[in-house]
Amino acid sequence: MIYSGAAISVQALAGGIAEFKFDLANESVNKFNRVTLEDFKNAIDAVKADSSIKGLVVTSAKSVFIVGADITEFVGSFAQGEAAIVEWTLSGNQIFNAFEDLPFPTVAAINGIALGGGFEMCLVCDYRVMSTAAKVGLPEVKLGIFPGFGGTVRLPRVIGIDNAVEWIAAGAEKRPDAALKDGAVDAVVAPDQLHAAAVALVQQCIDGKIDWKAKRAEKLNPVKLNMMEQMMAFNTAMAVVVGKAGPNYPAPKLALQAIQAHASLGRDEALKIEGKNFAKAAVTPQANALIGLFMADQAVKKASKKHEGKGSKEISQAAVLGAGIMGGGIAYQAASKGTPIIMKDIRTEALDLGMGEASKLLGKQVEKGRLTPADMGKTLSRIRPTLNYGDFNSVDIIIEAVVENPKVKTAVLSEVEGLVKEDTILASNTSTISITYLAKSLKRPENFVGMHFFNPVHMMPLVEVIRGEKSSDEAVAATVKLAQKMGKTPIVVNDCPGFLVNRVLFPYFGGFDMLVRDGADFQAVDKVMEKFGWPMGPAYLLDVVGIDTGVHAAKIMAEGFPDRMQPNYKSGTEIMFENNRYGQKNGKGYYVYEQDKKGKPKKVVDQTTYELLTPIAAARKEFDAQEIIDRCMIPMVNEVARCLEEGIVASAAEADMALIMGIGFPPFRGGACRYVDQIGVANYVALCEKYAHLGKAYEAPQLLRDMAAANKKFFG
Template identity: 60%
Template sequence: MIYQGNALSVARNDGDIAILTFDLKDESINKLSSTVIKELQDAVKAIQAERDLQGLVISSAKSVFIVGADITEFHEMFARGERFLMDMCQEVHTLFNTIEDLPFPTVTALNGLALGGGCEVALTTDFRVMAETAEIGLPETKLGILPGWGGCVRLPRIAGADNAVEWIAAGSQNKADVALKLGVADAVVPVDRLEAAALDILARANAGELDWRARREEKKSPLKLNAIEQMMAFETAKGYVAGKAGPHYPAPVEAIKVIQKGAGESRERAQAIEAKAFAKLALTDVCYNLVGLFLSDQLVKKKGSKYEKQSAPVNKTAVLGAGIMGGGIAYQSAYKGTPILMKDIREDALQLGLKEARKLLAKQVERGKLTTGKMAEALSNIRPTLSYGDFGEVDLIVEAVVENPKVKGAVLTEVEGAVGENTILTSNTSTISINRLAQNLKRPENFCGMHFFNPVHRMPLVEVIRGEKSSDAAIAATVAYARKMGKTPIVVNDCPGFLVNRVLFPYFGGFSFLVEQGADFERVDKVMEKFGWPMGPAYLLDVVGMDTAVHAQAVMAEGFPARMAREGKSAIDAMYEDERLGQKNGKGFYRYEEDKKGKPKKVSDEQAHALVKQVATGSREFSDDDIIARMMVPLCMETVRCLEDGIVGTPAEADMALIYGIGFPPFRGGALRYIDAMGVGGFVSLADSLAGELGPLYAPTDKLREMASRQERFYANDSQTAQNQA
């Protein structure tokens, strides 16, 4: 044994080859924490001291290679400032350069995921062999930073500048066959032949068949690009990527600039450019929030995994109601491999549901995500039916009929009599109390909410709603099924609107106040879209549907009359009464026309403006900051209340639900991170300044005032979020 640590070891094979194996103890994956980097430094020193070595293989004993740096360390590390971060990057550069400069050929054997720092380790060696199922990539831009351990320097010299720009700016994971085509991999083999293939490459390199020294020299030298090639590779790419990333995500464009600046430099000078840019981005609010979201997402996944382990098998399901929503649920279940019965009382409704599923599957075939054979297999997983005949075999049922408590209650009571004692019943309701729907059930412990968001195939969130009598078994099975469908389930407790809609409607309330006092709704939309929302509130209401919004608003007003009940007619009411329902009938706050792809395109409509003026009681001018405050304070305040009321368990789950469910701007981190960024005291002061005029919807809670007085935050220690809250 040449070296033995807690995360990696180095041993000779039967001959003169060193095998460095990553195998982090007590973990299912390998990651490059600061402790692991220290061990790697010691291991490389031990390799340098070893005599008569003729090669090095870097490998993994786990099912992945290395998934990257230890992101739980990021916030604490980044807080130490720019100079520290530059020095840290330079220290790793020195280590990786030492591996690259070893006096014999080197190869990395990639058996699974090699991401971020794991990819950068692999790029240091002369050759890379990948298992057929392995993937490689540099996803750092998704965290608001860029590859800081040589990825921006080595990848362009191995794969070409244009390919490196594409990989790094997109933050993509790339399959082995793609890596082979671009020269990032030198061979792709079955996983059981990986070590043999790596040793074979070293043997051929030592025999002179493969010129490892020339490869190494190319990685250490400037890129060979003339002025026109540089312009094509970088200037065009910067414009395209800036358009795709948008103004709130600087990392992708900054990464291209770093590659461009380093293109004409030697290895060490290019690495210094990379280190400086990494440190600069790491200190931005965008990076702080995106890293925080990653940690929050890990927490949500851990909680989901715990529920899944407690669940009985969910092998066959059913959906009641075969409209667009029912068809979407059937599609998602069948596409992800769980057979599903689709039940309705009308044959034409069943055909509509099947048509929806068929359309979505056909789009997957068009995009190359599915073969026609797989499409046929998925369709065969959907069985339409007009009766309850086969429901005795079903493990879990999703009720997705019209949003009416009497209808839902009747359907749930009916289906309960047709299923086994252990079958889980769920309701895809967006607002109706689960406790209310459970009142007439014989087995309310087997019942909970399963709220999908529309369109089902695109929206990642599923709210799993626990009623007073819902059992842990029902919640676990529902979470497990949502995960099988490829969704992110978040468990919340029952209340009007649950979590997401309860928080969304105060946002719409803020919008109603603005337009009543004279704000132009199109300007409000533009301000909020510039703030980072995918669509402004008027446009979002058109997508939701005015009939749905009026119904949900009534539920909210009944549940929270002090804050959400309103006097007089709102702009939303005016649209509904004039039968302007939004996209579903082609007119709402905007008029809708089909674009070239057949999708609805919004167009300004004078009739809509005239209707809104009829309910306006004033003609005030509002600054952009005024609009943002009036829209964001009630949304954030209601999120705080949901946390305080125990509707949602943690700040992380609350923020992830808003990002996944209604498109809260990810770079702002969620409603509670938004308050943290402003400072709880600053947010309370802002809310108080608005509550005097606009009422209790804007008023801070007593607990939030206490937090402000103690200078507390919702995220006191982000490095613990994913580890301790699950």
């Protein structure tokens, strides 16, 4: 053994070739944390000191190669300012450079995922051999940063500026065929041939059959384009990157500016520029928010594991009550992830609609080449449509997805409870009706939970798992497991009107309604909130949700929280409803809808909307953009704080992730809690006081007042 450490070992193979193996102790994956970086440095020193080594193969003892840098460990460095971040990147790069400068050829054998710093490790090697089971990429822009261990320097020199910009700015994971086509790897082989292929390639270098020194020199020297060619490449790339990223995601533009600035420089000088721009990205509020989201996602996964551990029941057969679009979507999602599901309805037409929805979604996968027709057939065979309860005695969980009416739901749930096993879980896909209330008609309320899917089911990643007063840990655990099997992210919340997501969404709509009442143009509000980062403004969102659905849910919210959600005026949304303007579903709401060339609804402004609003709205006036933002956001943020106060949701991380995944809260703002942190809790409370005259929804909850007094934050 040449070297043995906590993360890396080096041992001699035959013919002067050594194996440089990553295997981080006590971890399921390899990553660049402080332990690995220290070991990396020591292992390089050991290799340098061994004169018998003629070539090196870099491998992983785990099923992944290296997943990247341990962002949870390094994020503390980002709070120390740009100078400290530059120093951190340069110290890391000194280690990577030392490896790249070893006096013999090096080949990476990429057996699994190699992302971020993991792929940058591959780039410091002279050659890269990739398994057909592996994926590579530089996804750092998704965290609001960009590659900082030489990725922006080496990749353009390996695959060219155009390809490198696309890899770095998009942050996508690349499959072996795409990586080989772009020249990011030198060979792709079957997993069982990977080690031998990498060793053989090193041997060819040692034997002088391949000029590995010339290959390495390409990474050490400037990009091989003259200034005119560079200018053309970067001008085109800048227009594309800025257009796609927009003003809310600065990292891709900073990465491109770094590449442009260091393209004509040698490696060491280029890395200094990369480090400076990396630091600029790392201190942005967007990086703070997106890294925070990554960490919140980890927290949500840990919370799910904790819930899973409280029950042993496995789900091998599911059922959904109620077909149609929602039932069909749930059935599709379960079947596509391998869980057989019975779809029951009382009408053949509804079953046809549900199967049609599943077939349509699968058909699109076939069209895109992601699924074969045979696989589509297999998936559809996992969905069994039925008009009766014949096979329900073998079902582990039943998802009730009938009409949003408590009497209908109660009747259906009571009926099916008498036909199933004693340990069968019943879950209601209600969006607003109390789980504790629905449980009152059941003989085994401990087996009953809420399982709230968001529409469209196949696209929305969140599932709210709602615990009623009598829901057991076993029932919650089984429902969390099923949600995960279906490819969804479950967040467990306690029962209340609207649960978490709808409860905090409707105060946002309330803020919008008050703006319209006070003379704001609904189009102007939409434009401001879209610029703020929402995928659609509140008027447009109400049209998409369905104004009839919104009015129904708003009444439930008002009954549950009359002090702040019961309006003392007639809202524009009610006016739309009274005039049968339900939104996209019937072609007219705040906007009217026409079909575009692809057959999708396109919103068009309708003067009639303004005429309908005239009797209930003040004279039209222009509002400052920040006032529009504050008046829409404060009621939502305050309600999130109340949910934390009341224990409806267990943590700020789970609350933020629910908003991101459930209603499209702008990711670059990190969620409601991080939004408050970035404003400053004391500043936010002062903002609430400024707008307190608008009503209880604008009054800062006690939790926020206490945090402001104690100078506390939600995170950090």
